[in-house]
Amino acid sequence: MTFVGHRNGGIIASLIIGLGGVFLQFSMITIGIMMISTFIFSLYPDCDIKSKSSKLVYLLSVPFVYYLFVNQYLFLLGMCLGILITPQISKHRGFTHSLFSMVIISWCWSFIISSLKICDVQSIFSIDSFRIDNIMIASSIGYLTHLILDWRIKLI
Numbered sequence: 577m578t579f580v581g582h583r584n585g586g587i588i589a590s591l592i593i594g595l596g597g598v599f600l601q602f603s604m605i606t607i608g609i610m611m612i613s614t615f616i617f618s619l620y621p622d623c624d625i626k627s628k629s630s631k632l633v634y635l636l637s638v639p640f641v642y643y644l645f646v647n648q649y650l651f652l653l654g655m656c657l658g659i660l661i662t663p664q665i666s667k668h669r670g671f672t673h674s675l676f677s678m679v680i681i682s683w684c685w686s687f688i689i690s691s692l693k694i695c696d697v698q699s700i701f702s703i704d705s706f707r708i709d710n711i712m713i714a715s716s717i718g719y720l721t722h723l724i725l726d727w728r729i730k731l732i
Contacts, residue, residue: 605695616633617685620633621732624666644656
C-alpha cells in the first residue's frame, strides 16, 4: 500500500474514532487525542524506512517530544523516544508489522498519555498494571488499519 492509501485509511479510522468518542460523550480534548493517535499510528509501521509516513510521524511528534523535554517528563520522554526509535532498529516490514508490536507500542503510548493527565483516559479492562483503555484502543485501531491495508499481519 502507498502513503496515500495509509493516510486515507488513517483519516477514515480517525473520523470513526471521533464519532465513537462523541457517541460515548468523551471531552473534546480526549476525542482530539484519540483521533490524532489513530492517525499517527496508522502511519507508524512504515517508519522503518525513509518514507512520507516516517517524515510525517516524526514531524508531528516534534512538538510533543519538545513538550516532554521542557517540562522534564524524562521517563515519559524516554518511552516516547523508544517508540520513535523502534522502527529504525527494525527491518522493513519486520517487527513494526506485527500484532505484538501493535500491543506493546499502543500500551506504551497509552501509558504516556495517561501519565500526563491531559485527557480522560477510560479504563476498559485491566490485569494488574496492564490496562486497556480508550487511548490504547484508538492507537491500536490506527495501527491495525495499517496492517490490514498492507495485508501483512504477523503475530510476532
